[in-house]
Amino acid sequence: SNSSLESNLEGLAGVLEADLPNYKSKILRILCTVARLLPEKLTVYTTLVGLLNARNYNFGGEFVEAMIRQLKECLKVNMYNEAVHLVRFLSDLVNCHVIAAPSMVAMFENFVGVTQEEDVPQVRCDWYMFAFLSSLPWVGKELYEKKDAEMDRLLSQTESYLKRRQKIHVPMLQVWTADKPHPQEEYLDCLWSQIQKLKKDRWQERHILRPYLAFDSVLCEALQHNLPPFTPPPHTEDSVYPMPRVIFRMFDYTDDPEGPVMPGSHSVERFVIEENLHCIIKSHWKERKTCAAQLLSYPGNNKIPLNYHIVEVIFAELFQLPSPPHIEVMYTTLLIELCKLQPGSLPQVLAQATEMLYMRLDTMNTTCVDRFINWFSHHLSNFQFRWSWEDWSDCLTQDLEKPKPKFVREVLEKCMRLSYHQRIIDIVPASFSVLSPANPVCIYKYGDESNRSLPGYTVALCLTIAIKNKASNDEIFSILKDVPNPNQDDDDGEGFTFNPLKIEVFVQTLLHLAAKSFSHSFSALAKFHEVFKTLAESDEGKLHVLRVVYEVWKNHPQMIAVLVDKMIRTQIVDCAAVANWIFSSELAHDFTRFYIWEILHSTIRKMNKHVLKIHKELEETKARLARQHKR
Amino acid sequence: RRAPPGTAAMSSGGTLSILRSDSYAELSQYRDQHFRGTRYDQERLLRKSCTLYVGNLSFYTTEEQIHELFGKSGDIKKVIMGLDKVKKTACGFCFVEYYARGDAENAMRYINGTRLDDRIIRTDWDAGFKEGRQYGRGRSGGQVRDEYRQDYDAGRGGYGKTVQCQ
Numbered sequence: 001s002n003s004s005l006e007s008n009l010e011g012l013a014g015v016l017e018a019d020l021p022n023y024k025s026k027i028l029r030i031l032c033t034v035a036r037l038l039p040e041k042l043t044v045y046t047t048l049v050g051l052l053n054a055r056n057y058n059f060g061g062e063f064v065e066a067m068i069r070q071l072k073e074c075l076k077v078n079m080y081n082e083a084v085h086l087v088r089f090l091s092d093l094v095n096c097h098v099i100a101a102p103s104m105v106a107m108f109e110n111f112v113g114v115t116q117e118e119d120v121p122q123v124r125c126d127w128y129m130f131a132f133l134s135s136l137p138w139v140g141k142e143l144y145e146k147k148d149a150e151m152d153r154l155l156s157q158t159e160s161y162l163k164r165r166q167k168i169h170v171p172m173l174q175v176w177t178a179d180k181p182h183p184q185e186e187y188l189d190c191l192w193s194q195i196q197k198l199k200k201d202r203w204q205e206r207h208i209l210r211p212y213l214a215f216d217s218v219l220c221e222a223l224q225h226n227l228p229p230f231t232p233p234p235h236t237e238d239s240v241y242p243m244p245r246v247i248f249r250m251f252d253y254t255d256d257p258e259g260p261v262m263p264g265s266h267s268v269e270r271f272v273i274e275e276n277l278h279c280i281i282k283s284h285w286k287e288r289k290t291c292a293a294q295l296l297s298y299p300g301n302n303k304i305p306l307n308y309h310i311v312e313v314i315f316a317e318l319f320q321l322p323s324p325p326h327i328e329v330m331y332t333t334l335l336i337e338l339c340k341l342q343p344g345s346l347p348q349v350l351a352q353a354t355e356m357l358y359m360r361l362d363t364m365n366t367t368c369v370d371r372f373i374n375w376f377s378h379h380l381s382n383f384q385f386r387w388s389w390e391d392w393s394d395c396l397t398q399d400l401e402k403p404k405p406k407f408v409r410e411v412l413e414k415c416m417r418l419s420y421h422q423r424i425i426d427i428v429p430a431s432f433s434v435l436s437p438a439n440p441v442c443i444y445k446y447g448d449e450s451n452r453s454l455p456g457y458t459v460a461l462c463l464t465i466a467i468k469n470k471a472s473n474d475e476i477f478s479i480l481k482d483v484p485n486p487n488q489d490d491d492d493g494e495g496f497t498f499n500p501l502k503i504e505v506f507v508q509t510l511l512h513l514a515a516k517s518f519s520h521s522f523s524a525l526a527k528f529h530e531v532f533k534t535l536a537e538s539d540e541g542k543l544h545v546l547r548v549v550y551e552v553w554k555n556h557p558q559m560i561a562v563l564v565d566k567m568i569r570t571q572i573v574d575c576a577a578v579a580n581w582i583f584s585s586e587l588a589h590d591f592t593r594f595y596i597w598e599i600l601h602s603t604i605r606k607m608n609k610h611v612l613k614i615h616k617e618l619e620e621t622k623a624r625l626a627r628q629h630k631r
Numbered sequence: 632r633r634a635p636p637g638t639a640a641m642s643s644g645g646t647l648s649i650l651r652s653d654s655y656a657e658l659s660q661y662r663d664q665h666f667r668g669t670r671y672d673q674e675r676l677l678r679k680s681c682t683l684y685v686g687n688l689s690f691y692t693t694e695e696q697i698h699e700l701f702g703k704s705g706d707i708k709k710v711i712m713g714l715d716k717v718k719k720t721a722c723g724f725c726f727v728e729y730y731a732r733g734d735a736e737n738a739m740r741y742i743n744g745t746r747l748d749d750r751i752i753r754t755d756w757d758a759g760f761k762e763g764r765q766y767g768r769g770r771s772g773g774q775v776r777d778e779y780r781q782d783y784d785a786g787r788g789g790y791g792k793t794v795q796c797q
Contacts, residue, residue, distance in 0.1 A: 030647065037650050286653045286740055329703040333741040378703065382746045417699040419748065517694050518710070558695060565706070602706075 005044070006214050013051035020052075020059055028066050035067065035089040036074070036082045040279040040294075042089055042138075047211040050096025054222035060098050064090075064225050075233050078240045081282075084131050090227070091135035094142050096212045097219045101146035103227040104139065105154075108132045112154050114232050115161040122165055123241035126188060128232060129161060133191050134275070137268045140195070141203035155199070162192050173246040175319045178363040182249040182265065190247045193266040207269040209299050247274075248316035250356060256305045263304065273304060277313040281334075285326050292337035307349045310338065315353065318375060319368040328371060332378045350379075358392065361403040369407060370594060377414035385415060385427045396431055401592065405435060410594045413437040417558050440556035444512040446505070456505040459483050463509045473530045480506060480531075498540045506535060507548040511563075518562055525566055532572040542577035547586065557595035564599055568606055575607045655740040659755050665768070666758060676758040681708070681735050682728040684757040686774075688713075689786030690721050692748045700747050701727045705734020711765050717772035723787050724767075724774060726760050750786060 016027055034045050053060030067090060074083040090107075093099045114120075114128040132154070136143075144151045167186050171177075174184040185193075198205060212219060253262045263269035277295060284291035295310050317324050318331045339347050357364070357372055364372070380387060395404035416424045416437045424436055445451065446460035462479050471479075485499040506528075514524035525532065536542045546564065553559045567573045581587065582600050590596055658677050666673045685697070694710050701707055706729065713724035729735045735756075743754040769778040771792040780791035789795065 033647055037647065283650060287655065288740065290652070327704065327737055327741070329737065329741045332703075333745055336745065374703075378700075381700075384749060414699075418696055420693075420696075518698060519694055519712070558699065562698065606706075 002211070002214070005211055009044070009047055009051060009211060009215075013048060013055065016048075016052060017055045020056060024059070024062075028063060031063060032066050032070050036070065036085055038279075038283065039085040039088065040276045040283065040298075042085070042092055043208060043210055043212065046089060046092040046096050046098075047215065049093060050098050050212055050219050050222065051215060053096070053098045053225075054218050057223050060222070061225050064093070064099060064227065068228060068230065071230075072233065078238075080127055080242045084127075084134060085279075087131045088135045088138060091139040091143075094139050095210065097222045097224055100224040100226050101143055103225075105143055105147045105150050107227050107230045108135075108143075108154060109150065110230055110232060112157050112161075115157065117235070120235045121239075121241060123244065124235050124239065125161065126165070126244060127241050129158060129188060130191070133158065133188070133195050134271075136195050137198065137205055137272050138208060140198060141205065144199075144203055155195075158192065162188060169244050170246060173244070173321045175246070175248055175321070175365055175368050176360060176363045177365075178360070182252065184246045184248065185265075187245040187247050190265070191271060194268045194271050197266050198268040205268055205272075207263070207272050207300060207304075245320070248319060249312070250315060250353065251305075251308045251312050255352065255356075256308055259305045260303050261305075262308060269304075273298075273300075273309050274313055274316075277309060278317070281313070281317065282325070285330055288330070288333050288337050291334055292341055296338065296341055307342065307346050311335075311346075311349050311353050315357075318371055319365075321365065321367065324371075328374060329378070332375055335379065336382055355391070358404065358407070361407050364403070369403070370597070373407060373410045373414060373594060377411050377418065380411075380415060381418040385419070385423070387427075389428050389432055393429075393431060396434065400434070406592070408432070409435045409437070413557070413594070416440070438555040440559070442512055442515040442552055443555065444552065445508050447512065455486075456483055456501050460505050460509045463505065464513065467510065467513055473528060476506070476528065476531050477534070480535075498538045498544075499535070500540075500544050503535050503541060503544045504548050506531060507545055508552055511549065511552045518559070521559070521563060522566055525563070525570060525572065529570060529572070532567075536572055539577065539580075542573040543581055543584070545573060546577060546581040550581075550587070557593070561595060561599050561602070565602060565606075568603060575603050578603045653736075653740075655743065656736040661755055663758065665764075673758050677756045679732065680756050680759060681730065681732050682726055682757040682759055683735055683738055683754045684724065685727055686724045686753045686755070687750055688721075688723045688725060688752060689748045689750055690723055690788060691786065692721070692723075692750075694725075696748060697725055697727065701738055701742060704737035704742060705729050705731060709760075711760055713767060713774070714765055715772040716766040716768075722767045722773040723777070726757055726765070727754075728760065748786070 019027065031045065031049060034041070038045070049060070049063055053063070067086060071083055071086045071090075074080070074086065090099060091104055094101050094104050111128040111132045115125045117125070140151075165188075167189075170184075170186050176184060247265075249265055251262060252265065256262060263273065277298065280294045280298070281291060284294055296306070298306060298310075300306070314331055314335060317326065318328065324331070335350060339350065354376060361369060389408075392404070392408060395402075395408055398405050400406065400409070412424050412428065412432075412435060415427075421437070421439045425433070428436060446454065446457050451457060459479060459482055463476070466475055466479055480502050483499065483502045483505055486501055487498065510524050510528060511521065514520040532545070536545045545567070549560060549563050549567075553563070564573070564578060568575060568578065578599065582596055587596065658674065662670065662673055683701075685701075688697075694712055697710050698707060701710075707727060708730050709726075709728045711726040711728075712721050713726075714720065715722040727735075727738070729738070739754055739756070742752075744751060746752070767773040767775070767777075769775045769792065771778060773788070773792070777787055778792045781794060783790050
């Protein structure tokens with residue numbers, strides 16, 4: 001409650017004031033850290049600093065100096081998110097009578113001045129603009145009251161910058177291509193609209209908790225400090241600025257007609273709430289229970305539809321392009337924790353959100369659809385796959401390649417991976433069988449007597465018996481010698497080792513024998529590694545191995561993915577072969593299936609990690625060589 | 632004068648330790664009694680391990696399901712299913728080894744305590760798989776916890792072994 005917060009602050013200020021003679025540097029360090037890392041509690045700590053400044057003017061001065069030093073450090077080492085928190089903290093210190101308003105305006109003049117720099121990346125100017133604009137919800141009123149002419153000039157310079165800056169990144173970052181029901185706005189444009197509306201409302205801002213208001217009589221007696229003139233550090237080769245963003249919106253006031261009204265998309269309240277909720281997640285992402293509790297205890301609960309804001313902010317992060325700020329699975333588990341803490345309300349909001357996301361699949365970015373599929377299937381697996389599938393029967397009348405039926409198919413496939421085939425058949429209505437995944441069984445070409453006329457059939461039988469009798473690699477090779485090469489006629493020169501039939505017979509037989517589990521298959525790959533390497537020595541060989549794997553396991557995409565992964569890691573195939581296989585005409589019909597892109601992304605990730613690893617080894621070796629030469 | 636609540640965050644014992652808190656990824660109290668080596672050795676291995684022990688699985692949970700779930704926190708190097716020493720069938724636990732410790736940490740943070748096959752599973756750091764550790768250590772061949780428990784668990788063979796023998 002507010003009164004206990006006030007008495008706590010008063011008490012704490014008293015304790016710290018007494019500790020200043022002995023613990024000043026420690027107290028300074030802690031307060032600076034809080035300013036940098038706890039932006040969601042900003043006004044609580046600025047009030048504390050205000051009270052301390054009122055009791056000890058020198059301390060206030062030293063704190064401001066320490067903050068400026070910290071700000072410069074952050075900017076030097078590309079910690080731009082922390083730097084924004086520091087700027088906001090400084091600006092709120094104006095409200096607490098610690099910093100004089102004109103000196104804050106002067107700092108903002110230098111920030112906005114960055115937009116006049118030549119030959120600098122747009123994202124540099126963007127950051128300084130963002131640091132200025134995003135502080136105005138806290139301090140706009142005070143600054144405008146003291147320096148309206150200067151502020152008007154700054155706002156007009158802002159407007160002209162925003163008009164001339166490039167926005168080609170927007171279509172790349174939008175989650176939906178459609179503008180309805182909510183446009184996906186560029187983040188600075190959205191913030192500018194919000195600040196313009198705030199100015200129109202005469203800077204009246206009612207959402208932010210301002211404990212310092214209760215201490216006005218004490219604080220207005222305090223002497224203020226002037227910020228030293230702040231020159232933004234110049235752009236260097238090593239500067240890396242934050243990427244631009246698009247604001248994700250999925251709810252408005254019409255989505256919760258019973259509850260408190262959701263602040264509009266261009267209200268500054270919406271900005272502050274979203275900023276604070278994102279900050280809470282950033283502070284507590286490692287501790288899911290704490291994170292959920294902190295989100296749900298965000299102040300203003302009965303005045304804003306908090307559950308809707310929380311769900312929107314979480315999906316904003318989950319769907320963020322190019323990548324979410326945190327690992328995807330964190331969001332799944334966080335939502336589950338939130339459902340546990342608010343079982344009477346949050347699950348309904350989440351169901352409503354899911355329904356809305358489903359309705360808008362037609363215009364959703366494919367990467368975001370993939371994340372939606374991953375989230376939804378994993379979420380369902382924690383709730384016995386309970387869902388009102390009949391509500392989505394509309395998708396059954398559509399072409400199977402359309403987004404909605406495709407989404408349902410991929411969700412069911414992912415659900416099956418977390419359970420088993422019959423479970424999925426049981427949980428969906430009978431009408432959904434056309435969307436149900438295939439039973440993930442292995443297809444063995446040589447398994448049926450009726451196939452005995454196929455070339456290689458007898459060798460396959462031989463091979464099966466040999467492998468069951470624990471034959472060595474050499475024995476396998478000699479059995480395979482009997483397999484004719486259908487390419488023999490094309491063979492002009494020596495060393496033509498590619499024999500697709502040999503590959504087919506061997507790989508089909510082995511994978512069939514090892515079909516029981518992943519571990520069985522991995523053991524088989526390891527045991528017969530030499531045979532694989534020989535058969536797949538050429539590029540065509542590698543490609544054919546992948547083709548045969550597909551033929552055997554096309555009903556079990558998960559198995560294909562883990563086999564491909566293992567084969568790359570054991571160098572049976574290489575990344576190039578996987579890419580050629582994925583983009584080959586034989587696989588064109590599966591091109592839009594999720595598992596193909598899982599495999600491709602996984603392959604690229606492995607390649608990246610490998611390149612980084614050997615690059616590091618190269619640098620280390622170079623350094624060692626340099627040291628050797630010195631001696 | 633009593634310090635008001637909230638001062639704890641500012642106490643000298645670790646500045647703002649609240650923000651650095653990572654309790655889900657910490658070592659638990661459990662130490663494997665069969666570990667060959669000192670306590671110190673064991674803890675050193677636990678702190679750099681990429682391997683997790685996973686418990687409270689159903690006997691019917693497959694390697695494929697485990698791979699799908701645990702794959703959400705990173706690339707899996709190996710899954711080793713826990714087996715009944717006598718029957719050589721799954722007995723409700725496994726080991727999951729990642730290539731990178733960070734991925735195992737994320738599993739501790741986000742997969743531990745959630746459901747697999749409708750059961751809340753539990754993960755803990757493991758000092759590393761050694762041959763023989765894939766077997767249950769209970770007298771009947773399964774896990775010790777299934778020897779003595781009194782409740783009925785359909786996913787873990789019904790009643791505990793001692794109850795079954797009564």
